Amino acid sequence: MTTQGTQTTPATRKVVVGVDGSVPSKAALRWAARICEATGNTIEAVIAWEYPHNYGWAPMMEDWHPDVVAEKTLQQTLDDVFGEHRPAGLHASARHGPARSVLIEASDGAEMLVVGSRGHGGFTGLLLGSVSAACAEHAKCPVVVVHERPESAKTA
Numbered sequence: 001m002t003t004q005g006t007q008t009t010p011a012t013r014k015v016v017v018g019v020d021g022s023v024p025s026k027a028a029l030r031w032a033a034r035i036c037e038a039t040g041n042t043i044e045a046v047i048a049w050e051y052p053h054n055y056g057w058a059p060m061m062e063d064w065h066p067d068v069v070a071e072k073t074l075q076q077t078l079d080d081v082f083g084e085h086r087p088a089g090l091h092a093s094a095r096h097g098p099a100r101s102v103l104i105e106a107s108d109g110a111e112m113l114v115v116g117s118r119g120h121g122g123f124t125g126l127l128l129g130s131v132s133a134a135c136a137e138h139a140k141c142p143v144v145v146v147h148e149r150p151e152s153a154k155t156a
Contacts, residue, residue, distance in 0.1 A: 013111040014044045014091075016141075018103045018131070021047075021073040024116025027148040029081045032114045041111050042089035047074040048102035049094055070094040100134035107139040117147045 017032045019025045032043050049070035071094045078092060095102045107113040115132045136143045 013039075013041045014109075015041045016044045016046055016103065016106045016110045016113045018099065018113070018115040018135070019045045019047045019074055019077050019092075020099070020116075021077050022116060022118070024118060024146065024148050026077060026081050026116070028114045028116040028144075028146040029077070031144070031146045033082070033087050035112075035114075036087060039111075042091065043087055044106065044110070045074060045078060045090065045092040046102060046106050047071075047077075047092075047094050048097055048099040050097060067094060067096065099131045100138075103131065103135050104138050104140070107135070107141045107143075110141045112142045112144060113139045114144045114146060117145050 015032050015036055017025075017028050019029065029043070029045065035041070036043050047070050049066045051066060074092055074094055078086060078090070082090075095106070097105075103113060103115065113135055115135055117132055118130055132143075132145045136145060
């Protein structure tokens with residue numbers, strides 16, 4: 001809450017959502033949209049991109065730009081999830097860096113960070129050092145890891 005004189009007005013808070021175009025990240029966006037609708041928070045959809053490890057060592061296509069690919073993936077994911085009816089206050093950005101680092105940085109000042117599960121299941125994902133596990137351990141706010149529900153459990 002923000003206090004102005006004797007009046008108290010709610011501050012707009014953000015929920016950061018990690019997006020990579022996968023089915024789990026789409027489920028995370030849907031989950032965050034429901035929470036934000038109920039709480040009045042805004043969504044900050046973030047996709048991370050980086051150059052391949054062999055960048056500069058191996059021949060690359062001249063017209064390949066990972067930042068542009070990331071931005072297109074982000075916009076396509078938002079279109080797939082929300083269509084023309086994007087949530088009010090939605091902010092989307094493509095940021096350079098490893099996904100775990102970008103999302104942990106974006107979590108600073110956020111109400112929560114929402115990421116999709118990559119579907120490793122059980123402890124396997126934790127042992128592999130997945131992005132969701134790194135975020136859960138190091139984010140600067142609460143983290144929600146959304147698992148896509150099987151088709152039979154989904155509701156309209």
